Amino acid sequence: MKIGIGNDHAATEMKNQIVAYLQEKGYEVVNYGTDSLESFPYPVSAKKVADAIVNKEVDCGILICGTGVGISIAANKVKGIRACVCSEPVSARLSKEHNNSNIIAFGARIVGVEMAKAIVDSWLNAKYQGGRHQTRIDMISEIEEQ
Ligand code: RB5
Numbered sequence: 505m506k507i508g509i510g511n512d513h514a515a516t517e518m519k520n521q522i523v524a525y526l527q528e529k530g531y532e533v534v535n536y537g538t539d540s541l542e543s544f545p546y547p548v549s550a551k552k553v554a555d556a557i558v559n560k561e562v563d564c565g566i567l568i569c570g571t572g573v574g575i576s577i578a579a580n581k582v583k584g585i586r587a588c589v590c591s592e593p594v595s596a597r598l599s600k601e602h603n604n605s606n607i608i609a610f611g612a613r614i615v616g617v618e619m620a621k622a623i624v625d626s627w628l629n630a631k632y633q634g635g636r637h638q639t640r641i642d643m644i645s646e647i648e649e650q
Contacts, residue, residue: 505628508562510536510549512575515568515612517541518620522566525621531628534562550578554585557606564606566624571611579607583648586641591615593626600630602637 507526511519516539526533536552538544546569553565565587569575572589579587587607588599591614599605608627610620 505564506532506534506562507628508534508536508553508556508565509567510553510565510575511538511568511612512546512549512570513538513541513544514570518612518617519568521617522568522620522624526624546575547578550575550587551582553607554579554582554587558582558584564628565608567607567609568612568620569609570613572609572614573611576607576609579609584645586644590623590627592619593622596623596627597630600627601633604632604637604641 509519509523523533523535534556536549536556538549550567553567556562557565567575567579567587576587576589579585585607586603586605587609588603588605589609590596590599591610596608608623610623
């Protein structure tokens, strides 16, 4: 599985820790930055990762900013993206099982790195359940067309 990852300045350190963690587990990770601690606007990274998913350059994405909020809002403006900001593993798992999330987001100022790893593990190991949930996702896609 190929994972795209992006962040703003608030999350550079946590991004590096998560990249190392995922690579140790054998995942291929594409880093869309920023790698700087200088102020960097999260919509830039959000768009890069979202576009990479839509264009099938990566299979899914991880976005991290201070809270995970701004970067997920920005990613969700890209058609076909379902980015979910989660601060614990249960929501992360359910965001895949029920909402078929293709991006998980979290906040480097909200969760510690061990919780971030647990969120990522829970999300990557979850499977979309389809069935009744697809009807609702189809409704979300219809909203994108309006
Ligand atoms: C940057 O200071 C901060 O606003 C950003 O990382 C994020 O929390 C926005 O949602």
